[in-house]
Amino acid sequence: MWHYLRFALPALVLIAMVALFARGLFLDPTTVPSPLIGKASPAFSLPTLADARQTITQAEFQGKVSLLNVWGSWCVACRDEHPVLMQFAAEHVIPIYGLDYKDDRQAAQDMLAKQGDPYTAIAYDQSGDVAINWGVYGAPETFLLDKQGVIRKKYIGPLTPSLIRDDLMPRIHALEAERP
Numbered sequence: 001m002w003h004y005l006r007f008a009l010p011a012l013v014l015i016a017m018v019a020l021f022a023r024g025l026f027l028d029p030t031t032v033p034s035p036l037i038g039k040a041s042p043a044f045s046l047p048t049l050a051d052a053r054q055t056i057t058q059a060e061f062q063g064k065v066s067l068l069n070v071w072g073s074w075c076v077a078c079r080d081e082h083p084v085l086m087q088f089a090a091e092h093v094i095p096i097y098g099l100d101y102k103d104d105r106q107a108a109q110d111m112l113a114k115q116g117d118p119y120t121a122i123a124y125d126q127s128g129d130v131a132i133n134w135g136v137y138g139a140p141e142t143f144l145l146d147k148q149g150v151i152r153k154k155y156i157g158p159l160t161p162s163l164i165r166d167d168l169m170p171r172i173h174a175l176e177a178e179r180p
Contacts, residue, residue, distance in 0.1 A: 003102050025098050032067055034135050034154045041068070041149045042133040048109055050120035058121045060097060061149035066173045067096045068143040069119070069159075070131055072103040073111040075139040081158035089118035090165050098122035101131045107128055145169065146175045 036042070041058045048054045069085065071078040089096055098119040100108045105124060113120075125131050130170070134143065137156065144153040153171055155163070 028077075034151070036135055037154065039143055039151060041143070041151055042130070044123070044130040044133065046099075046123040046125055046130055049098070049105065049112075049124045052105075052124070056097075056121050058149060060121060061145045063147055065147055065172055066120075066145050067094060067097055068134075068145065069096055070099045070101050070134070070136050070143075071140050071143045072101045072108040074103060075101075077158050078143040079115075079138045081140050082111075082118070084159050084161060084164070086116045087161070088159070093122035093169070095108075099131060100124050101136065101149045102126065102128040107149050122145050144171055144175070146178065 040147075041061055043058055045055050045057045048056050060066075071081070085096060096119050098121070100122055101126075102127065105126070108122075108124075123130070128136075134141075135154075140158055141157040142159055144152050144155075146152050152175060153168075155168075159168070
């Protein structure tokens, strides 16, 4: 009996590990559960990227469906995402707010001057503290907010045309149809 158990136990552990790893193959790496989904956007007050004397707060999100896009000029994936944001902003679907994350102010301003500015307004989070309160792991990350400033969806990684068409736009239409 002990002889069989000596071989069965490692085999059972191996089978369990293979099952666990196999499950991971089918998970979407851009979907990370956020404890903030369904909750009001975290409070913040930051200077704008354009003018350090002006501030932006979470109150900007009230009364309209909007996006908050966390980005940085240092971020390669953000640069890849930028033309997609420019196209989406040109369609005037909803306002896109930026959260410039752990960036050099001048480098960010230069990037936008060269590549265009898709944002309605940009909060400048040099220290990254506000991004941490939003549960940001890195850039780019994008949050969809409803008319009450409640976070409804978090996208990790660059937005793509197909992601906007197939997932984001249906969510936007549903949120816009909701009564305040």
